[in-house]
Amino acid sequence: MAPAAAPRTGRMTMIRVSAFRWVPPIVQGLVRDLRVRWALEEAGLPYEEFLISLGPEHQRTPEYFAMQPFGQVPAYDEDGLVMFESGAIVLHIAERSEILMPTDPVGRARAQSWMFAALSSIEPFIVNLAEVDVFSPNEEWAKLRRPGVVAMAQKRLQELSTSLGDKEYLEGRFTVGDLLMSTVLRILRGTDILEQFPNLAAYRGRCEARPAFEKALAAQLAPFAANAPPAANATA
Ligand SMILES: N[C@@H](CCC(=O)N[C@@H](CS)C(=O)NCC(=O)O)C(=O)O
Incomplete structure (x- = not known):
């Protein structure tokens, strides 16, 4: 099954960021969509997450490989502009924020x-x-x-x-x-x-x-808590 796409509504820029539905506690709070979420929060740009599962169901589908050639998180979709690599995505966001990128x-x-x-x-x-x-x-x-x-x-x-x-x-x-x-x-x-x-x-x-970091971290952790397998307690 392909990753569930967030519905596209209105005429405002729609930013979507991929993230894992759940990962083991030892890596919770470290997954690299955190960087992208944080940059978006600093820049004041609203976004939607789209959650994928590790493995063949979502992550390793042709649809997801088309977004992220290595099947990794994060992938980024801004009105059809698809990007991968957290550094490139964060740079792209930073270009629109003086908080992130000096103007001189x-x-x-x-x-x-x-x-x-x-x-x-x-x-x-x-x-x-x-x-x-x-x-x-x-x-x-x-x-x-x-x-x-x-x-x-x-x-x-x-x-x-x-x-x-x-x-x-x-x-x-x-x-x-x-x-x-x-x-x-x-x-x-x-x-x-x-x-x-x-x-x-x-x-x-x-x-x-920084408040933007705290917001980004909470956003990454929320699905882990909601989707934890019965035996796993999510912590970060
Ligand atoms: N250089 C990539 C690395 C991405 C990466 O390593 N993502 C990890 C999560 S932090 C991942 O998706 N791991 C699962 C896998 O490689 O199958 C970036 O910065 O975006």
Whole structure:
């Protein structure tokens, strides 16, 4: 069965974002539609979610692959403009919001640099650790690999910590670069690694205290609570 499409009504821009109907508690609050929801909330753009199930029923259908070539969440549909990759979607949204994207050329370029830094210089190292801790915690190879993975993540975080210094945000003011960076740092929850860098832990907390983040997180979690299988208690 194809994902249920939100009905298209009226003449206003209709934005639809894919999200999972339910995921295990260990990844609740981390699924990458959170970034898109947060950007939309910061930009004040209304949207509708369309929920898909993991697996063959929705996620791995030709209809969904046509929206997201890898069958992943999030996919984004804005009046027929279909996008995938959370970074690209968030950039697209940020172009319409001074809260997310400075208007001066230098500020824009710097914010975009931090977006790419979050996704290509920090996230891969943190995801390597999540693969060990979340997806393969009991595998022998994971136990052997973990110290090296932790050391690499710590190295990048030390460099990020030095760059942030005592600033509130990476460029002094909040930008879309902070939105992506803090969602990447969030993947480290459940470890004590971020706490080894007090300015980064405080930075993540500052970003997540934004009302738009809180609204986005609540919106992602609501379906998980509603659709939890009988044995699973949703927490985040
Ligand atoms: N680079 C992609 C990654 C998307 C991604 O990894 N999505 C995960 C959820 S956070 C997913 O759909 N996983 C299920 C799968 O890969 O089958 C993006 O940033 O949008």
